[in-house]
């Protein structure tokens with residue numbers, strides 16, 4: 176008898192085919208997910224990123240941003256880590272996992288458009304371009320945002336660099352500048368620029384490397400002189416959700432709600448961050464709202480599911496939360512984790528089948544782990 180039958184959940188030979196789940200309505204999944212969670216007990220931990228939809232995140236044992244969830248993943252003893260987030264997060268969990276632990280991503284199509292903007296071959300080519308331009312290996316360190324493939328994390332780890340998140344990007348920059356004169360920052364130009372700017376690095380000492388451009392035969396679309404002179408070389412990547420916020424949205428929301436505080440994620444453009452009252456990781460944005468006095472109001476520039484959740488949670492406490500852009504910004508890849516995918520992954524697990532396992536190759540894992548360990552050492 177399967178564990179599902181023990182907890183009175185109907186099981187048939189075909190029950191665990193994904194197609195059978197996708198035709199069912201969202202609200203029919205709740206009891207099945209809850210039953211599977213009970214059946215799996217402490218063998219399984221469910222992690223939920225703040226941008227997940229309500230129907231999924233309500234089942235998470237831990238919610239958080241990618242930094243917080245990576246710490247939980249590194250510390251848990253559970254056999255299975257079901258990651259309700261996107262692909263690079265599940266990869267990071269696998270890199271940090273102990274021997275024997277397995278990481279599951281309920282939908283393999285849950286990627287990240289920003290992470291996809293930097294491929295390892297392009298990054299290797301960029302590094303060669305830098306060396307050809309006369310930048311020495313000892314002079315520059317590669318840093319990558321968590322939102323990147325395991326191969327890019329390994330690239331950074333092998334060259335003495337590290338991973339950072341929006342919670343600890345500044346510490347990571349300080350760590351790198353204590354060891355080298357220059358940084359190659361992958362793949363989010365906005366987080367890199369905002370971090371450098373907040374540290375007082377002039378904008379003309381930061382340059383953007385575009386992997387799709389070349390200038391007089393030199394990759395990146397920038398001259399050798401510029402590459403040599405820049406203190407921070409920013410990869411030309413962005414988050415399609417956060418880059419949509421514009422300075423006009425800040426002006427509009429302030430005109431509509433006088434006295435409102437604008438708080439935004441540092442994946443937003445510099446022009447938006449400069450106009451905002453505060454910026455921070457999703458954890459920090461939540462903390463700002465939580466600690467504000469009753470009667471406060473906030474326009475938040477981040478993913479719409481989190482904003483809507485905060486609006487609902489804090490309305491009874493007399494705090495108003497609205498989105499910075501009325502059109503709302505949805506992360507379509509986070510949204511791919513549906514209750515049906517979650518139920519499918521969990522019920523298969525109850526039946527002893529691991530579906531959608533995320534496994535990073537051992538050689539990649541070694542250096543990616545080194546880069547992630549350095550990040551965990553510098554803390555948030």
Ligand code: SF4
Nearest residue numbers: 287288289414416506
């Ligand atoms: S919000 Fe942006 S950076 Fe985050 S997962 Fe979605 S596309 Fe990637």
